[in-house]
Amino acid sequence: MYKVLITDAHHRKVLAAIRSLGNKNIEIIAASNKRVYSSRMSKYCDSFIEYPDPAKKPKEFIKFMTKYTSENKIDLLMPMDDITVELFSQNLDSFKDVKIPIPDYNTFMKARDKSITIKKAIETNIPAPKTHFINNLNEVETLKNEIEYPIVIKPRISSGSRGITYINSKEELIEKYNLVHQEFPFPMLQEFIPQTGRKFQVLLLIDKNKNILASTVQELLRQFPVGGGPGTLWKTIESKELEDLSIKLIKSLDWYGIACVEFITDPRTGEPKLMEINPRFWGTLNLSLKVGVNFPELLIKMEMGEEIKPVINKHFEEYCQWLLPGDFLNFIFNKDRFNQEINYFFNKPKKFHYAIFSKDDPLPVLGAVLSYIVDLFNKEKLKNIFNRGK
Structure with missing residues (x-):
């Protein structure tokens, strides 16, 4: 049995990751600097810990994690968000006894710094604004x-x-x-690319030999803020063009591990243009899991040296919704709320999934609601939500 610690557990993508590892003979420890969040209430979460805020106290965070992973014999540490991936990539030498499936700091910054990403895209003839x-x-x-x-x-x-x-x-x-x-x-x-252009995510797992071990392509149908932000409704699609462009770019960066490559179609020309690379797990993770591409499990197997058969998604036109608060806020602020192809609340497509709600694992809904209530009293959190993409 592997002992896996997953950071940033207050994010909904971590709930998806924890559920994906349930019944896989893996002991799962959720870790966060928050106290109230959905994933700690999942039946698949074996335990949870609280660590120092990595954004405000990075040295204390690394010191805490170094001690905890050593004393508790953690096999693999899975950082899930930008700040934690960056800190661990800077301090890989401090974690000799635990596997961390991320690239080194210099490689990480090729994707984290969007100016470096765009310059590399230009060098490799990948369309970009x-x-x-x-x-x-x-x-x-x-x-x-x-x-x-x-x-x-x-x-x-x-x-x-x-x-x-x-x-x-x-x-x-x-x-x-x-x-x-x-x-x-x-x-x-x-x-400026008109926001009426279609928005896509190409989700990849690549090993150190530049082999693609997993791939899914998604289209973002709604976001919040409405003009651009985290996806609130999305679906799987087939696009070899976007997949090939993303793989070409990722390989040129000598990337390793997880990556989310984002494109927008320029409605003036129909050409897809690179927007950025997210060098960590993405908020829309749940849909990949629902169509059988288990990125967290494959990442663990890759890092632990197990043999992996590549998994490329073949299930298209499946949907996922982050209803509360994401798509509900889109409904409130979207002037075209009554002209949507996919209704917010009724008449859902047959192959439709939810980011948080699960009949098999219902308690995280309560955790999510409690965390939203806490956030209502957090001015900094509210500012981050509503001040995106203005």
């Missing part, structure tokens, strides 16, 4: 009279559309660029 890479603030002053509007201010390092700002004229560019720059230094200026 026209991008201006800013190295000093004087360049913005020069560019304001040369670029086409609208344009997007896009942080080099962020997640969940945080910091992304849309600019409609040169008069507002300097002020808003400086505001974003204060929190996200030297963001890029990127061509």
